[in-house]
Amino acid sequence: MTDATDKTYRKIKDLPLEEEVAPGSPLCAGCGGLEGLRLAEKVLGHNVVYSNAAGCFTLMSIFPFNPLRGSWLYTTMSAPTATSQGIRDALDIRKNKYGMPESEDLQVMVIAGDGSTYDMGLSPTSAAIHRKLDFIYFCYDNQGYGNTGFQLSASSPYGSHTQTAPPALEHPAGAEQESKDIFEIWKAHNPVYLATVTPREPVDLANKFAKAKTLKGPRLFICLAPCPTGWGFDPSLMHQIAKLAVDTGIFPVREYFEGKVTHTKIPRKRVPVEKYLELQQRFRHLFEPKRQDEIIAHIQQKVDDYWKPYE
C-alpha cells in the first residue's frame, strides 16, 4: 500500500467537483476508459493538450464538437508520443527562447488505446521514454481493437473471444496467447512514474494522477477500460466488472516509482476468476455449450502465480 502521507485524496468526496470532460460525448455508454479519463482530468485540470492516436477516443472530438476543456490534436495511430514530443519541445522553446509565461504552459498528454499502445505505437513510446519526454500517457486499455469492432490486440487476454481470434473447434480458447506485459516493458525503460488504474478505484486513480502531476518526465498510465460493446455486458455492469477485475486479482492495481513496484490495492481474499469471466460475452465459450475447465483453470493459475510472491 502507498504511504498514507502520499495521498492527496482520502475519500471520494475529496475529489474535485469540477468536470473537465463534459457529458454527451459520442463514446459508448458504460465505457470504463472514459470514466477513467474523467477522473484523471479532475485532478489534472484543463491546461492540458491531448495528443490522440486513432482509436475509440478519437470519436470524442467530432467536428465541431469536443467535450474537453483542454486542447486536442488528432494524430496518427502510432505517433501520439512523437506528436507530444513536438508540442513539448515547442512549448519549452517558447519559454526558454521567447519568454512565454508559465501561465501559458500546458501538460502534454497522450490518449491512446491498447491497439496503438501495445502494437504500432510501442516503438515511438519507447523512444519518448528513452528521451525522458515530459508527458503523461493515458492508455485506455479495453484489451482489443475496439473502435473497429473488437479484434485481437496484444492486450487481449488468453481465452477471450475477439473477432479475429474467434473460438472454434480447433481453437477452443479463442485468443491463444497471453497478453503482452506492457507494464513490465514500460518499467524496463525506467520511467519517472508508471501506474495501473481503474475507474472502480477513483480515489486510488486520483491520487496517482495527483502524484504524477508533481513529477516531470514520462508518466505512464494503463487504465483498465471495461468495454460493454467489446466484452459483451450491459453498460450498467461496468463498475461491477471493474471491481471484479480487481477482486479476482486479474488486474493488479499498482505503481512503479523510484525503482519499486507497489500494489496500491491488494485483494485480501481473491474471488475466483470465473466470477469475472462469466459476466462477459467474450468468455462465454468457456462456459457454454460445454464448460472448458482447463482454460478457466489456466487463467486462475496465472493469477495465483502472479500474486504468490506478495502473499
Added chain:
Amino acid sequence: MEGTVNRRMLTGNKAAAWGARLAGVDYVPAFPITPQTEIVETLAKWFAGGEMTGKFTNMDSEHSMFAAAGAAAATGVRVFTASSSQGILYGMESLYTVTGWRVPFVMVNVSRALATPITLEPDHNDVLALRDAGLVQFHAETCQEVLDLILIGYRVTEDPRVCLPVLVNMDGFYLSFTREPVLLPDENAVREFLPPFKAEQPVFQASTPQARASAIFGGSHYSYFKFQQHLALQKAGDVFKEAAREFADRFGRSYHALEPYRMEDAEYVFVMSNSFATKGKSAVNKLRQKEIKAGLLKLVQVRPFPKKELAKALAGKKRVAVIDQNISLGSGGILFPEIAAALYPVQDRPETLLPVVGGLGGKDILESDFDAIIDRLDKGDATAPLLLYNEHDLAQFRAMQKIAGKTEEVLS
C-alpha cells in the same frame, strides 16, 4: 540591399543547413538517412555549439519526426527537418496528417531512388510520392537554389493564405555531396526578408484552447476541408511570386515557377527538373553548336503545378520531350501526363509531346541520349515512353550476370 555577402564552397547538404540557420529555425526533429544525414549532423553541431538556439531532437523514425515537426509548428515555433527516399515513404502517413493540420514548416528532401532493389543515387519517385499530400514543392538545380528556396519557402509556408508545409528538393549525390560556390546572404538582410516566426493561426497554449484535426463524418464537410487545402495550395503559387520578387530585389537572384533556357527560338524543348537540368542545358548548348535549335524548360515549382505558365511557355513549340527522372510502373513518367493535361486546352500545343523516362537510380543522361530524343522527336513517334537504356548498359548488366553465374541461354 545585399549587405555583406559571404561566398563559400558548399555541398547541397551544407547549403540546406545554412538555409535553416539563416532562417533562424527554432526546432529540428531529426532522423538520419543517406544522402541527407549531413544536413542534420551539421544542424546538430550548430545547436550544440550555440550558433543556433532552440532545440534539436533526435527522433526514432521519420514517421515520428514529421509528426513532431507538425506538432511543434502547431505550437508556434519555426521548424525545419529533412529526409530522403525510404524515410519519405515511412513518414508519409504523418506527412498527410500534418498537412491536414495546416501547419507551416520547411523540409528538405534529398532525392534517392526507392527500394527495392535498395540503392543510394537519385531519382524522383520519393518526392513525387508526395505529389498529392498537400505540400508546396520546389525542386532545386544548384546548391545556391537549395539555400535560396528554403528562405523563400519560409515566407510561403508561414503566409496565412498558405499554412501548408514547403518541401525543397535536391538530388542526392549530384547536389547533396557536390561542392559548388554558394553566396551566403547576410543574416541581418535575411532577417529583414524573413522576420522571426509569428504564427497567424492560434497555437497550442493555455489561453487559446482548441481542437485540431477533429474527426469528420460525411463527405460534405470532408470536402470542405480538402477543397480549402487545395485552394490554399493553389494560392501558394501567387505567394511564391510575391516572395520571390522581394527576394530578387534584396538579394539579386530571381526565382520563378519555371525557368526557360534558350527557349526563344527553340524548335526542340526538353522539359526537366532538378540537377539533371544542368546536363540538359549543356546538351542544349552542344546541339546549338550543331545548328539544332534546342531549348530547355526547367520545372522549379512542382506543387502547385504551374499549368498556366507551362501552357504559355510551350505554346507554339513543335517538338517537346518531357524527361521524367522517375517511373510510375505500368504507366511511364509521373510528370508527363500532368504536362500533357496542362497543354490540352492550348490551341497551338506541341505537335509531338514525347514521354521520356531516364536517370533512374542516378543513371547518367548522356549527350547521346539527348541525340536519341531529338531523333525520336523528328520521327514524331510519341506513342510509348522512350526508356533511356542503351546497348552499353545492357552489356554491362550481362557482364554482372555472368559473374553471378547466369549463362546467356538462361537469360534469353
